[in-house]
Amino acid sequence: MQIAGFGVEAWLNAHEREATTDISQSSVSALTMAEVTSLDGHGGQQFYQQLNQSRLDYGWIEGSPKFKRLVSGLYTQVPPENVLQTNGATGANQLAIYSLVEPGDHVIALYPTYQQLYDIPKSLGATVDYWHIREDHDWLPDINELRQLVRPNTKMILLNNAMNPTGGLLDRAMLEQVVAVAQAVGAYVLADEVYEPLDGTPFTSIADLYDRGIAVNSLSKTYSAPGIRIGWTATPDADLADRFRKYRDYTMICGGVVNDQLAVLILQHRAEILERNRQIVARNLKLLTDWVATQPRVSLIAPHGISVSCIKLAVPLADEAFCLNLLRDTGVLLVPGSRFAIPGHARLGYCTDTETLQRGLRLLGDYLTQFD
Structure with a gap:
């Protein structure tokens, strides 16, 4: 396999x-272990008491x-028995594609988005056609292109919704x-749906x-817990x-x-985490868009x-x-757009902690003045 x-x-x-x-990452600012465990309402004591009594066997295989x-x-529309726990969303994507795509199959993938969704099918011997997102259309695709791409034998259509790194959303x-x-x-x-809007x-x-x-x-992006590596398929x-x-x-x-118990705690307290993260998104997106408005060398279609x-x-x-030069000279990290097949752009993960974002934007703005 290549x-x-x-x-x-x-x-x-x-x-x-x-x-x-680091203003390159794609998660909302990660929760600490203390922040997660304190969701039990007892300063983490209830969670750790439960954990201390747990055997470190394989646990529940499917979650x-x-x-x-x-x-x-x-x-x-998804009953509990149709939910399968995976190693993050990457594991879920791999499982679904590996289970369904065979050599000679035809698939269509939204492009460019998350590379896994088109390169794994290619590696399995499928023919992959791209359904292109367009910058001049607010990073959305044209449904007529999809209609032209589909074949009688198309096995699968693969979406990233919302989209990494552009923030486009199929409604x-x-x-x-x-x-x-x-x-x-x-x-x-x-549909890889890890970027549910906040x-x-x-x-x-x-x-x-x-x-x-x-x-x-x-639980990696919207739920701020990439470190526990828990995802799922649902159908x-x-x-x-x-x-x-x-x-x-x-x-x-x-x-x-351990990861399953943390995942349960996070999902039980979903409302509190999402409220925290809505505040981060609102506050930091305003900082970003206000900064872009002052930068003659930067433009943005807001996510x-x-x-x-x-x-x-x-x-x-x-x-x-x-x-590379920016990182060497200032310590600021972005992801080049070319790594997503979007040259001339960069992924900026604005949902890091607000202090880091402010420092990163200031350093990036100062660095850009050398080109004036």
């Missing part, structure tokens, strides 16, 4: 530990019944059109719209969930007793209340060279 290097992950693996001001019920409650009306295209040929629709923008999961819909999500189709079970046995045994943004750079350097 697969392309994973652009964004290779960049972060190489450079994130060099940064003194505990509490976990599955809590995740099921995020959807209207319910667009998703309904995608479903109509898929339904006409019996194709599955997988600004009140209405959001609809593909699993609640389509019986062959596969929703992928995790209304029981037969499809059973198919995932078979392939899951080859890719993952369990999420781990839809999600934790990533994609700035456009008007500088006389390739984006990767600019980002």
